[in-house]
Amino acid sequence: MALIQAGHGAVAISSQLSVERAGITLAAFTRGRWLAFIPIQIVSMKRLxxxxxxxxxxxxxxxxxxxxxxxxxxxxxxxxxxxxxxxxxxxxxxxxxxxxxxxxxxxxxxxxxxxx
Known part of the structure; x- marks a missing residue:
């Protein structure tokens, strides 16, 4: 699991669901039956x-x-x-x-x- 910053909140997401394309990390998430990718910023674990x-x-x-x-x-x-x-x-x-x-x-x- 990785902690990510997406929008205004931090959420945990499986590392198997994130991909990096052209220097931008994208996280996959599902909403109902839809699969979407959002750009994310990995948050340092030291902040925890x-x-x-x-x-x-x-x-x-x-x-x-x-x-x-x-x-x-x-x-x-x-x-x-x-x-x-x-x-x-x-x-x-x-x-x-x-x-x-x-x-x-x-x-x-x-x-x-x-x-x-």
Whole structure:
């Protein structure tokens, strides 16, 4: 899979569906029964890394939500949410940050990290 910039949004597209012609990368996509090609720009994967402050804020917001839910399994629910909705590099960044210091992360997040 490759992340591409098409119009105003970034979308994932199979690398088997993209072709390069005359220096322009075209991505194939289907809309109903139609097959279309659109010009795209490959986006650097480095852009996907979050700033530590944003990562901490996002993880802590998830923990805050699950603290309000019944039961005492908030770390497991936080881990499940992060596993389901965070991209693998984002999860790796969180694991690395928690192992290094974990400064600023909610206790629920710190308990959830080993489960991610």
């Amino acid at each position: 890394q979050m700033s530590p402050d944003k990562m901490i804020r996002m993880a802590n917001q998830i923990a805050t939500f699950f603290k309000t839910q019944p039961g005492d399994d908030a770390p497991a629910k936080v881990a499940a949410h992060i596993t389901d909705f965070w991209e693998p590099r984002m999860r790796a960044q969180l694991r690395d940050y928690a192992a290094a210091s974990g400064e600023g992360l909610d206790d629920i997040v710190l308990k959830a990290v080993p489960l991610v």
